[in-house]
Amino acid sequence: MMSETALRDLNTLPSSDRKNESSSKGSFAKPFVGSANENVDVSLVSTHVNGNQTGNAGPGIANSEVEYIDSENLIDVEDIDTSLKTLIAGLDSKDWVVVCEALNNVRRLSIFHKEAMLDILGDVIPLVVKSLKNPRSAVCKTAIMTAADIFSAYNDRMIDLLDPLLVQLLLKSSQDKRFVCEAAEKALVAMTTWVSPILLLPKLQPYLKNRNPRIRAKASMCFSRSVPRLGVEGIKEYGIDKLIQVASSQLSDQLPESREAARTLLLELQSVYEKSHDSAPATVSDSPEMDSWENFCQSKLSPLSAQAVLRVTNIAREGLVIGS
Structure with missing residues (x-):
């Protein structure tokens, strides 16, 4: 069951980010200054903020820049025990610089010491979700990248903690800020790559009916x-009849991403259905007509839905015949 907070989040797209924020503590501001490709060093943020003053800004004023480091370029933490002990406090800090550093430590620990962080993962993920909701782009995007590394490291072991992450990633992948949206889409790809589909599909299915069409589209793509x-x-065990009903419901959805995801899924289901029937031993009572894909669709769907599904799969089949 989704919480009321999660449902409320899903039905509201995030507001636009604030470009400049002042520190809630201390005597100096920490404006976020991103480069054109949003590729500035997050590992150097504290040095830029606390060490180097800008020439005309006056005493105590600093420019901070953030780089988003790819997973393969992250280096190990210097001290595992210290990193673990300070991790929760860092993630919960009111200083966005400290939060970014802590998020990168979560990423490093996930990559290099995933077993060491497993015991506190239940405390870490809610704070990553908190950062995903942060209006500051630097914190939000770093949290998105953290989520992707968590999926890669912990796979099915974090399935019970998935829901709040999934809600936020669907939201972030549906917003207008391009570099945040692209990062969230990559995190969703990581999720569908590393989390078992038998566990993930039931988590995704409720979002296929969400009121927000952009949420439905992203969920449809993940499902497909x-x-x-x-x-x-696995598809036969899960139920081709269940899956074809899910796919057919997306064929008439508002956004083209949903419809394309549905078409891709239907072609996969058609292929599996026909392969399974081609390889099944024939019996006396069997007839090609009764076992046909067309008959299966008509038996499992309403007439209009079956017609729409068959139109999609027949066009694809005709295209293959023409191209061969």
């Missing part, structure tokens, strides 16, 4: 990517 990972036997 996850199903093939079940494999032929």
Whole structure:
């Protein structure tokens, strides 16, 4: 069950980021200054903020810049025990610089010492979610990248903690700020890559009916990517009839992303259905017509839905015949 807070979040797109914020403590401001490609060093933020003053800003004023470091370029923490002990306080800090540093430490620990952080993962993820909600772009994007590394490291072990992360990533991937949106989409790809589809699909399904069409579209794309990972036997076990009903409901959705995801899923289901029937031993009572994809669609869907599904799959089939 989704919490009331999660549902409220889902039905409201995030407001635009504040470009400049003043520190809630101390005598100096810490404006976020990003480069054109939003690629400035987050590991150097504290040095820029606390060490180097700008020429005309006056005493105590600093320019801070943030780089978003790819996972493969992160280096190990210097001291595991110290990093673990200070992690929760850092993530919960009111200083956005400290939060970014702590998020990067979560990433490093996930990559290099995932077993060491496993015991506190239940405390870490809610604070990562808090950072995902942060209006400051630097914090939000770093948290998104952190979520991707958590998926990669912990796979199915974090499935019980997934819901609040999923809500925020669907929201962030649906907003207008391009570099945040792109990062969130990559995190969703990581989720569908590293979390077992048998566990993930039930988590995604409620979002396919969300009131926000952009949320539905992103959820549809995740759903469509996850199903093939079940494999032929897994799809049959999950239920082709259930999956075809999900896909057919997205064919008439408002956004083209939803419709394209539905078409991709339907072609996958058609392929699995036909392969499974081609390989099944024939019986006396079997007839090609009764086992056909067309008959299956008509038996599982309303006439209009079956017609729409068959139109999609027949066009694809005709295209393959023409191209061969």
